[in-house]
Amino acid sequence: MNFDKQYVLDVLTDILKTDSPSGFTHSVMQKIETYAQELGFAFEMTEKGNGIIMVPGTDNSRTIGVSAHVDTLGAMVRSIKSNGRLAFSRVGGPILPTLDSEQCTVYTRTNKTYSGTFFSTSPAIHVYNDAATLERTEENMEVILDEIVKTKEDTEKLEIANGDYICIDPKTVITENGFIKSRFLDDKLSVAIIFGVLKYLHDEQILPQYNVKVLISTFEEVGHGMAYIPNDISEVLAVDMGCIGKDLACSEYDVSICAKDSSGPYDYAMTTKLIELAKANDLQYAVDIYPSYSSDASAALRGGNNIRAALIGSGVFASHGYERSHYQGVENSMKLLALYLTH
Template sequence: MEQTYKNRINQAYVLELLQELLATPSPTGYCADILNKVEARASALGCKTERTPKMACIITLQGRTDAPSIGLSAHVDTLGAMVRSIKPNGTLRMTPLGGYAMSSIEGEYCTVHKRDGGTVTGTILTTHPSVHVYSDVRDQKREEANLEVRLDAPVKAKGDTEAMGIRNGDIISFDPRTVLTDSGHIKSRHLDDKAGVACLFGLLELLTHNGIQPERTLKLIVTSYEEVGHGAAYLPADINELIAVDMGAMGDDLSCTESDVSICAKDSSGPYDYEMTGKLIRLAERDGLSHAVDIYPNYGSDASAALRGGNNIRAALIGPGVHASHSMERTHREALWNTIALLAAYVTEA
């Protein structure tokens, strides 16, 4: 099939949804608000949803046959932090949520989400932030013990911070700083993996709006714990194939660009299913979709978690190419369109 699927993507819908997702704080394990929005969006497209005890949203689109379902996963949980302790001067020591270089969040604006529902903004800084005061400001190691949150509040002591209702275990989210450029680039924190979730909804909107019924029933699984390694460890029993939709990494000897749909043949969890990967490559070539096939040396996905969780499935991994993953990320709109078109080709082929 020629690029009819790519030409039929509701681009405005995908970009508007992506911006809504990026603007909704959802560090790993703190995803109730964003899942409510995901469920509302799915219901608006006429799809059935269910919430698992583990805070995953499963969206079902009925297929033409009674064959086992195809699972498509993406995760709404992001990198973030948690209050580890309140220091004597009222600043906060953090513990990271997810795997990132601590240097990548230095100077970032953030929000502390209190258990009572309130929020307090702040800035993440080193404990020696000023070149005018500290001689080691450039050499201080960027590690957990040397970073703290300066709250936007008149606090001078631990008791002041406690009086605001901030407690150990409160969630800290990082400001996404989302910008859509005239060049078509999308730069923001947390494209991993809100860009993937937007791609799933781009697929869902394409199919439902155009009255296209997939060959097999689709179960879209939006997870909340991927960044800590067990997001899709549980899958419904009727799924026998899973495509994880997550960011494509860039750098070193990898061939992926910000405009490609990445097809990952192997990551640190091992090789993905040979036949599924081959089918994805064939469809991308057939439909003229800009794509890359790569090996990711330091990467795991919801498909990895599903396999390790004992699910009897075949699994593959694709997603839009993203530069500077787990840092100040950037992709291009073309990567989203190529990912959605490849998913559409896969789920509609007999």
């Protein structure tokens, strides 16, 4: 299988640079729609804002769902402080110490944008005795705008208000030897993986075994991304980040097959089929249990959908911080996904 590496990395870079914390995904979903239509696949949007890409198969008797989420972690303006700085509330679960000194963009509901920086409230070692030891919490951190503001009223004049989104700079770097470093590889890396497979199917004029609906979720990071799925789907293969660390077997170079996460075990037959395909085709893979994790497939099951579900993904190091993977893991994931859809 030959995948278009440059296409995959271009899609990945484009969507990574498009801010899309949960609930603020309209811009990136416009790009998802364009990418799908460029490959000749029909696209529709649900009322919730999730996307569905239709891929016809050779057998119309079943419809397989493949999911990934394009929403990311972020923050919202909780309040404007008397000195014009911003208190914030997290969207999803970014690791707060990793936000210290990170660049960000504030989006107002009047379509203005302002740059800023996350800092602790004791940011200078030459001034604050607890600069290094102060716990990084929402209460002990703030956003300082790149604007001359000294009072709450100064900031309000910029039309910044409570409830405005604060988006974190992803700091995307792709090295010549294949390392992929960025915030929000969870789960935009998986979205790029799916598009890599879609382009492969399109270019090689290969049809999946069954009809496929690709489900692009926009609320996964807050727990209810794919709680609803179309009722013709009989099984869902979630493509999400593979976990790395402690006693887990996965690395950045593998496709991870999740047997169980904190939402419970995944479907035995589907998981076994994925393992057998990986073995038979000499893929670099790992089977793991994720200790603190749930997926769009978990949300679909909790939503009462009568489906089977499984989970795979490229290994991603340092989740919910500044994350790292490698193109080997991406390629192994694309191979396993393509094999699953055609066998």
